[in-house]
Amino acid sequence: MTDAAIAPLLVTEQRGTTVTTEQWPVRILLIGVAVAFLVLFLFMPLAAVFVEAFRAGIGAYFAAITEPDALAAIRLTLLVAAIAVPANVVFGLAASWAIAKFEFTGKSVLNTLIDLPFSVSPVISGLIYVLLFGGQGYFGAFLHSENIQIIFALPGIVLATIFVTFPFVARELVPLMQEQGTQDEEAALSLGASGWKTFFKVTLPNIRWALLYGVVLCNARAMGEFGAVSVVSGHIRGKTNTMPLHVEILYNEYNFAAAFAVASLLALLALVTLVIKVALEWRYADQIAASRRH
């Protein structure tokens, strides 16, 4: 924690000179542009979803989200997120722990590989699983003889979702853990703590805010993923349609109010996780500052 001692000095230094020397018209212009951009491209479309969702009335809204196919889609989406997010938390912790605390050959390769899903188009992410597990794929004949269905069923959807949400947790943790270094863990170990105890009492508290942030992002993407899931889903109504796919189907069936109703619910699920994050940040602001994480 040597950096922590220097931090206050830096702050005082900054306070001495004015960083922003721009004139007020420039400031207003910049702020105006930023706000206008947000309203135009983020807030208005989001508001439009909710307006359209309630256009046919509140009764139609609830009818749309309690219809059996919609319920099945909601259940599937939550189930997929419930499997994919914990899997990526475990992976993200293991990977960032390895990268931040150890030196080993191939470390930079691992670090690069984590980013792979970000750079690959989601459609490709879906297609790789069709190539592997599809009827004509590498393992197709074996899976068929064993009567195991991966593509066009829950396992395929979960795999594709895990793939596209792979980097979220690790990407949040790696820089933080690298910055924090290994001193705290070394101290704990030298005082006789076991490996697990060190992890739960020292490492985890240090990274929990970054972890939470990673989980929120990972969850939002897991529930909202369209491209990769669309490729491996098979689009069976009431069975392999996740919420985003169900929205598309409803829209294509001229069922606009229902489409926007399910879309608003999906948006709401993502917003709820964001609100939880903001609320926790506000509640534990001091602790977050202490662990140097915004």
Place this chain on the structure above:
Amino acid sequence: MTRLRSTLAAGAALILTTLTASAVFADTTLLNVSYDPTRELYKAVNEAFIKEWKAKTGETVAIEQSHGGSGKQARAVIDGLQADVVTLGLGGDIDVIVKAGKIKPDWQKRLANNSSPYTSTIVFLVRKGNPKGIKDWDDLVKKDVAVITPNPKTSGGARWNYLAAWAYADSKYGHSEDKDKEFIKDLYANVPVLDSGARGSTTTFAERGLGDVLIAWENEAFLAINELGADKFEIVVPSLSVKAEPPVAVVDEVVDSKGTRKVAEAYLNFLYTPEAQKIIAHNYYRPSDPKDADPKDLARFPDLKLVSIDDPLFGGWSKAQPKHFDDGGIFDQLYQPKSTN
């Protein structure tokens, strides 16, 4: 003690029922993999079949639906989508599944009318009042007309659209293939965007407001008017079109491994019954056996000259598919994607 145990058991049973309440309890589940515009049709057909099967055998059958572009759906079945039956947009797409060994080659002989329980044709949907004065196919190649049609590579309906235009050109310009090609080239030069499926094109035309005319399945055009308002669009019937036969088949490999052959075959046979034919006509498809359909529904179908895929001009899907639509075929030679619009 026994009382406690039975209470616990009842509680557990209650929880279990609540958890699985929404799951459909069925003796058999069929998966019908279909093309884009049949959603409303099969919703109605399935309801009727489930009722009939229950009355006949006492068994509860559940039918799951998957919809998408016809070519894309065939691809998914080959890749392992466990379809008991396929009800696709054209025979060529079922032939592709045959090549992968999942359906026996004699599929088209198994059911009446080339295994097509309903037919349809290709018509135009224009904006109310027909501002561009579109009456027939040759109006679509005029310079100032924007045409919406899906991609023949992925959509079955789009291939029928293309063949209908070809048939028109052939009869009008004296059976010369060069003239036919020229006509098709001019037509597709007027297409600003090729969607992957018929429903996507309808949305592009109706919702996004692109184009002056949509070349569409007859049923799709009727449905668009029905759903989106007769005050916005009207149907224009060309002088000549194709007799589109969307066929159905049991996927042999799947039904034999799942043991669902009996129900799957009964399901497809049901499509030919008076009850189903009536539903078919009501959903804007032309029934193969019109005598049982509601005359009011039948009156909606205009009479026009129809060319079949088996006409010598096309020679069946086995000839038409490679000649026109496979990689390097006539469509690829003629179509240049637009960079503007």
